[in-house]
Amino acid sequence: MPGINEVAQLAGVSTATVSRALSGNGHVSEATRRRVHAAALELEYVVSSNASSLATGRTKNVGVVIPFLNRWFYGAVLEGAEQALLSHGYDLTLYNLSGGNDERRTVFEHFLLRKRVDAVIAISLELTPNEVSRLLDMNKPIVGVGGPLPGVRTLSVDDVAIARLATEHLLALGHRAIAHIGGNPDYELDFHLPTNRRYGYEAALEEAGVAIDPTLFHAADFTLQGGHAAAKQLLGNPRKRPTAIFAASDEMAIGAILAARDLGLHVPDDVSVIGIDDHELAEFFGLTTIAQFPALQGRMAVDILMEQLQPTHTADASSNTPLPFELIVRSSTTRPAQA
Amino acid sequence: MPGINEVAQLAGVSTATVSRALSGNGHVSEATRRRVHAAALELEYVVSSNASSLATGRTKNVGVVIPFLNRWFYGAVLEGAEQALLSHGYDLTLYNLSGGNDERRTVFEHFLLRKRVDAVIAISLELTPNEVSRLLDMNKPIVGVGGPLPGVRTLSVDDVAIARLATEHLLALGHRAIAHIGGNPDYELDFHLPTNRRYGYEAALEEAGVAIDPTLFHAADFTLQGGHAAAKQLLGNPRKRPTAIFAASDEMAIGAILAARDLGLHVPDDVSVIGIDDHELAEFFGLTTIAQFPALQGRMAVDILMEQLQPTHTADASSNTPLPFELIVRSSTTRPAQA
DNA sequence: GTGAAAGCGCTAACAG
DNA sequence: CTGTTAGCGCTTTCAC
Numbered sequence: 001m002p003g004i005n006e007v008a009q010l011a012g013v014s015t016a017t018v019s020r021a022l023s024g025n026g027h028v029s030e031a032t033r034r035r036v037h038a039a040a041l042e043l044e045y046v047v048s049s050n051a052s053s054l055a056t057g058r059t060k061n062v063g064v065v066i067p068f069l070n071r072w073f074y075g076a077v078l079e080g081a082e083q084a085l086l087s088h089g090y091d092l093t094l095y096n097l098s099g100g101n102d103e104r105r106t107v108f109e110h111f112l113l114r115k116r117v118d119a120v121i122a123i124s125l126e127l128t129p130n131e132v133s134r135l136l137d138m139n140k141p142i143v144g145v146g147g148p149l150p151g152v153r154t155l156s157v158d159d160v161a162i163a164r165l166a167t168e169h170l171l172a173l174g175h176r177a178i179a180h181i182g183g184n185p186d187y188e189l190d191f192h193l194p195t196n197r198r199y200g201y202e203a204a205l206e207e208a209g210v211a212i213d214p215t216l217f218h219a220a221d222f223t224l225q226g227g228h229a230a231a232k233q234l235l236g237n238p239r240k241r242p243t244a245i246f247a248a249s250d251e252m253a254i255g256a257i258l259a260a261r262d263l264g265l266h267v268p269d270d271v272s273v274i275g276i277d278d279h280e281l282a283e284f285f286g287l288t289t290i291a292q293f294p295a296l297q298g299r300m301a302v303d304i305l306m307e308q309l310q311p312t313h314t315a316d317a318s319s320n321t322p323l324p325f326e327l328i329v330r331s332s333t334t335r336p337a338q339a
Numbered sequence: 340m341p342g343i344n345e346v347a348q349l350a351g352v353s354t355a356t357v358s359r360a361l362s363g364n365g366h367v368s369e370a371t372r373r374r375v376h377a378a379a380l381e382l383e384y385v386v387s388s389n390a391s392s393l394a395t396g397r398t399k400n401v402g403v404v405i406p407f408l409n410r411w412f413y414g415a416v417l418e419g420a421e422q423a424l425l426s427h428g429y430d431l432t433l434y435n436l437s438g439g440n441d442e443r444r445t446v447f448e449h450f451l452l453r454k455r456v457d458a459v460i461a462i463s464l465e466l467t468p469n470e471v472s473r474l475l476d477m478n479k480p481i482v483g484v485g486g487p488l489p490g491v492r493t494l495s496v497d498d499v500a501i502a503r504l505a506t507e508h509l510l511a512l513g514h515r516a517i518a519h520i521g522g523n524p525d526y527e528l529d530f531h532l533p534t535n536r537r538y539g540y541e542a543a544l545e546e547a548g549v550a551i552d553p554t555l556f557h558a559a560d561f562t563l564q565g566g567h568a569a570a571k572q573l574l575g576n577p578r579k580r581p582t583a584i585f586a587a588s589d590e591m592a593i594g595a596i597l598a599a600r601d602l603g604l605h606v607p608d609d610v611s612v613i614g615i616d617d618h619e620l621a622e623f624f625g626l627t628t629i630a631q632f633p634a635l636q637g638r639m640a641v642d643i644l645m646e647q648l649q650p651t652h653t654a655d656a657s658s659n660t661p662l663p664f665e666l667i668v669r670s671s672t673t674r675p676a677q678a
Numbered sequence: 679g680t681g682a683a684a685g686c687g688c689t690a691a692c693a694g
Numbered sequence: 695c696t697g698t699t700a701g702c703g704c705t706t707t708c709a710c
Contacts, residue, residue, distance in 0.1 A: 050688090
């Protein structure tokens, strides 16, 4: 494994010139540039990122902290971020927090702070003020995806607006008995996402003059199974079966569709179902949903990070960039039977 | 951000002693050890992994290369590997190859070789001899998960045996018209996994004296949608509808179950379905399957890597460790209607 | 048991 | 445009 010295020798220049020629920093004559490149190629030379990082203070590596790996939404965000990072010449080191709180502390105490990353992307994670300030003290930009974080550049969808839009879609079709499958408090780690979605749902209802019926709300855990169980309860109720269900995630919505089928109900004729996410299976199930474009979210997070990593960048402290969302109407929603 | 010097000063010792006390290499008196630790704690000192790596040649970081992020199986392997790595004090740098061949070259040429990782775990990836030898030349252990790789320590399930077991389960129940939904050639990147599974299926059939009917085979892409489409074809055939379907993945098997329902067929009375994986949704759908324990696979890969990273380790070149699998019988399989 | 000092491989002034 | 020369922050002989 040849070092910069070998390349310098072979090219007949100094190591400084090799460094300049290869990194593009500082001027080098075209002729020597070519000679250096040729030499590097011949020796199969690759820089030692450690030595380089030590000298420059930059690692070309960003840490991504994520609460789950095996949920579609998070996987997609990660995928988007990974691709964008790669295209900028950055590596991504992954910290998955699904192991619990201990793991979380370990990650922050021993890993992120090892000066191994230039920046961190926190996905759906409500960093503590202490975690934020430690990172910021070390001059490491942070961008948060999924919610506001004091002192941090963030990207987030307006969950209230999303839920409102979904509910309004149902209202506009003529539904009045609209149930909502939301999150349970255990899921609140994500910036009160379930709570915000419930607000949006209630706000839309109120605005339309529809009374909010608390028995039409069921909590679940954002999984297909959870949505299935909740929908069974809702749809099995003999006295007031809702004509429509708004689930706070597509996975739960799909669960609801399956629950309806299990009960012999037809979607959308007997019950309309709408979700949030535009999950990869949404199309297959004909699910009407509010798309959230997670891969784009990952890419946008990287773009913002790259900006902040520019030396010319003036620290613009915290600010939130809204994320796009869009109603996608498929075949799981229609007018209520006797509207 | 304090350096080792500050700690040394505060503790009243040399930097060498701090290094020894903190890393545990070399003897330090209990008293000074404590003083150093206290000083480090007070200053919130954390080593610079770059400086440390540069000095030792070890990065405490491993690269994981994976073909997909958003397939349950791969996410689970990754999750297992991440946890195991973390517990060994290693970081994980992620390289997702779903971007195509260009990305693949980029990853190998510019990233893995930057001396940034101590080793690499390749998941379901058939590294080229060239890729393997470059890595090995740099003295970077590799462990492959998912198939044999010349010159590399690998872990893999016996796909032929798995498929055979699945098929035998169906045969033992009395089925004779057993269809198989396998992969299409495009999916062959994974060590001919679909082909091996098909072999196992055919072998079991032959052994039981059942003629192989090529019309009972359908290729799909390992997704739920793909399985659904293939099953529709199979089950819609008016002349020889199979009494059982063996799908090469749970996602396809679930698609098959849904296809059966769409056609008004009952699972398992009208048609039995078995898959492979023990996907997180398998239980929900009552799917009989062959479990593959992907998280365990990730953990085992890390264990083997840790062994190879031991300085005392004697290079044992290539060898393959078989991975466990297990038949899990649920409610999607039963005896054929008129057995 | 502890300190001094020589690097690890590269980059970034500073000269020229 | 290019070479010289300090380090970057730690680890590790080699002495004491």
